[in-house]
Amino acid sequence: MNISKRVNNIKVSPVRKLIPYQEEAVRCGKKVYHFNIGQPDLPTPPEFFEFIANSGETTLKYAHSKGNLGLRQAMSRFYKENFNLDFNEEEILITCGGSEALLFVLSTIFDVGDEILVSEPYYANYNSFFEMLEIKVNAFQSKAEEGFHLPAKEEILAKITPNTKAILLTNPGNPTGTVYTEEELKVIGDIAKEYNLFVISDEVYRLLSYDNKIATSMGAFPEYAENTVIIESISKTYSACGARIGAIVSKNKEFMSAVYKLCQARLSVSSLDMIGAEGLYNTLRKEYFDKNRAIYENRRDVIFEGLQKIDGVKVTKPEGAFYVMVTLPVDDSEKFAIWLLSSFDCDGETVMLTPAQGFYKTPDAGKQQVRITYCLEEDKIKKALNILEKGLIEYNKLNK
Ligand SMILES: Cc1ncc(COP(=O)(O)O)c(C=O)c1O
Structure with missing residues (x-):
């Protein structure tokens, strides 16, 4: 064997x-x-457990493959209230953590041998998904002495080949703690538009940015809306890593209906965790x-x-x-x-x-x-x- x-x-x-x-x-x-x-x-905030305790669920049924409507609506409101981002419930698919969101997004975009562009150093777990899906990595270097901000546009462009399908950003960064500026995001967005690439923006740490700065989401730019796919998670936002609730967020309809096939194939995310997560999004504010x-x-x-x-x-x-x-x-x-x-x-x-x-x-x-x-x-x-x-x-x- x-x-x-x-x-x-x-x-x-x-x-x-x-x-x-x-x-x-x-x-x-x-x-x-x-x-x-x-x-x-x-x-983890008590609201998570309270919502589950009060849910009245007696049979743990499969939930909708898109995720509970209430949770998707709560996330939609959360985006608007906290980041002035417009994503309706049809532009949000609930996943088993940001990890499943990444796996599904990469599976939907890449064929075997296609290339991904990523700034190194990057979150090491991405490599497991790249290996699993036989995605080739083209990394451009960010430097410690520049706070791991993006290199010059030319250095990024030099890594693009006809097989490049997407740029993957982690913002704020793991392992770097770097928060990209709006200008940096626009450089990435412009490259993505020009070369017809997806931007996979892993924003699971979006609420943790310091010195009175708010981490700009890639979703804030309507001009890149078709290119952008956001990876979301409650793990870090609500200290709820074990809940395993994340999301894929995008305005690209063709992409969302394709990735939804994978959500359907795995049937459903944990229904109880979704109830707890809805409690968090609905009650916890600024x-x-x-x-x-x-x-x-x-x-x-x-x-x-x-x-x-x-x-x-x-x-x-x-x-x-x-x-x-x-x-x-x-x-x-x-x-x-x-x-x-x-x-x-x-x-x-x-x-x-x-x-x-x-x-x-x-x-x-x-x-x-x-x-x-x-x-x-x-x-x-x-x-x-x-x-x-x-x-x-x-x-x-x-x-x-
Ligand atoms: C950058 C980044 N993306 C995604 C994840 C996945 O998180 P989860 O699957 O718990 O949502 C992590 C976890 O540490 C991470 O650091």
């Missing part, structure tokens, strides 16, 4: 690769601070988002200031999401991250990082970088930074 080449080619994500070392560290009695997990630590944003923004400031004080560390201030890419004074960030878990501790405590190489397509890129996640309380961030600083000194002494 054989395992398919497509699945065999999928690499373990850079986040998961270190788990055996972390498990071993815990088994040996170490406390591990998680600078690696992209899972909000804030509680105050909730502002409160969450302020918590993460404060953590961003703590981590950025702390990292700047560590000798040899290079970092640019992230503008959104809850990630920061950091260049460390080490030979190999993966080796260092493993060493932190397996050979180092500071009074029985250590820290878990995500080596950044897995976020790059270009071989050897990101070898000194790690992604740090700040889904941790402020005092834990400070403790973990202290451990990181001590670890760097010790590691570099040993590797002289």
Whole structure:
């Protein structure tokens, strides 16, 4: 019996690769601070559970393949009220998280061997979908010293070939924390129009942008409406990763009726989770988002200031999401991250990082970088930074 080449080619994500070392560290009695997990630590709002408890459901039936009408209408209102975006319920398809939205969108756009244009470093899980669907990746580089903003238009254009079908953007970015400006989005939109490409805009972190800036959605530009497909999720917006509710949002009718075939094939999304999600969209407004944003923004400031004080560390201030890419004074960030878990501790405590190489397509890129996640309380961030600083000194002494 054989395992398919497509699945065999999928690499373990850079986040998961270190788990055996972390498990071993815990088994040996170490406390591990998680600078690696992209899972909000804030509680899921009670409205989610209340709506489910009050739903009166007695039989868990299949829901509509498009997703519950009430949820799609609630999302439509949420877009209008918070972002002045006009998407009606027929322009929204509910999916099992942003992950299924991505899989369905990519499956609908790409044939085997077609090419996708993406800015690296990018969210490593995309690679699993690319491998699964045999999509070829053409990555253009964004640089740490430019805050991972987009390179010049010419550099992006140079990567387009006749097989390019779409540009994939993550805004705000994972792993970069970069929030693209309106001008940058217009560059992408113009390229997409000129070359007849889709823009897949992964906006699952849209509500997390700092310094009083609002992350502009690709959906804000009517001139690119036919090209644009938005990936949505409640995972980060409402601290509800386990609910598995996301959405595909687009005004392109031909695209939406094609992708709907995949929604029909998988029948339905969890009906209870959709009820909870509708509760969230219907009840939680600006105050909730502002409160969450302020918590993460404060953590961003703590981590950025702390990292700047560590000798040899290079970092640019992230503008959104809850990630920061950091260049460390080490030979190999993966080796260092493993060493932190397996050979180092500071009074029985250590820290878990995500080596950044897995976020790059270009071989050897990101070898000194790690992604740090700040889904941790402020005092834990400070403790973990202290451990990181001590670890760097010790590691570099040993590797002289
Ligand atoms: C950039 C990005 N897109 C999509 C997802 C998928 O999220 P979910 O499937 O939980 O909605 C994630 C999760 O971390 C992410 O970081």
